[in-house]
Amino acid sequence: MNMTPLSQDFVLHFGEMGSRWGINRTVGQIYALLYVSERPLNADEIADALQFSRSNVSMGLKELESWRLTKLQHLPNDRREYFTAPEDIWAIFRTLADERRKREIDPTLSMLRDAILRGATNPEDKYAQKRMKEMHDLIEMVTLWFNEVHRLEPDTLKQLMKMGSKVTKLLEMKDKLKIVSGK
């Protein structure tokens, strides 16, 4: 299978970007290929299109699976496995955010919590704990909030976004309303 120049460019860009995150080039490219491909692809087709060894593709698909970024299906009269990227881009975003939270944020929060609760006698440790608390609170705040937003439907979100910085205004408004209704 030969990719069109358009897909080619997309795939290569994703490969490069992938390596800036923890994800390696191969995995990035496989994902990109699946993402822009309308029909499901099997491992051989992927290996062929990207010029990777079959085993490399197998490993890459495993990795993507662990990120829950692929869907597996079978075609009639063909026992090979076919892969696609999930359709709904918003769902993909959620999945990715979820997975990163699990792997990166949660362990850090737990480490910070533990560290903060340890007995600290010397001033260095006291200061370190203060800093860790600040970090912990920020991460927790952003995460909690993100979780909320996460659940919103794309339409609601678009609406929210359009409001942009007016969200502050809205907050003020809310406070005033409270006063009125509390009268």
Place this chain on the structure above:
Amino acid sequence: MNMTPLSQDFVLHFGEMGSRWGINRTVGQIYALLYVSERPLNADEIADALQFSRSNVSMGLKELESWRLTKLQHLPNDRREYFTAPEDIWAIFRTLADERRKREIDPTLSMLRDAILRGATNPEDKYAQKRMKEMHDLIEMVTLWFNEVHRLEPDTLKQLMKMGSKVTKLLEMKDKLKIVSGK
């Protein structure tokens, strides 16, 4: 200089986490050390505390500088350079988000925009462009919105967060108010 076990653990954790992001272990550890240290440290102290070569520390500091995550200062009667992590955790978060946007999001958006505007004749490319458009719009949406939130003061943000999922309710409320005021 010897770190306390508390700082030790924090620094090591950050080293590991760093390597999950694009940032390498050394850089992660140096940052963590600066973050929990009350007084500024010079490169030799860092090298000593983390057991890295002096030149490795020099490179690590350069990298951190490029992320705008360190502050440089001089102490009286000492010509060595001393480093700290900025105080305000919220500011740190902003800086980091900004820098990541510049390095990772912006190039991707621009690639996507270009790709979408290319002439596509065959159905594969049509489909690929549709998918790229979806991705582009999602990223743009999240980024724009993030930029807005970004500007808010921590207090406002905390308030917003406390509201949690009620933000949807608030949106509905806003619509009703519009109707009222438009009467």
Place this chain on the structure above:
DNA sequence: CTATAATTTCAGTAATTACTGAAAATTCAG
């Protein structure tokens, strides 16, 4: 300026991570 302290650069090497091909394991049609 000069001498020395401090920092950076960089070529060489170490460590890590990615990738391959061959072999093993699994799956499933007949």
Place this chain on the structure above:
DNA sequence: CTGAATTTTCAGTAATTACTGAAATTATAG
């Protein structure tokens, strides 16, 4: 079951990235 098709594993190797020590550069006190 059997055997061919398919997928996975994994030891070896390639490629990449990280790190060091020595040398070069830069900065500054005197």
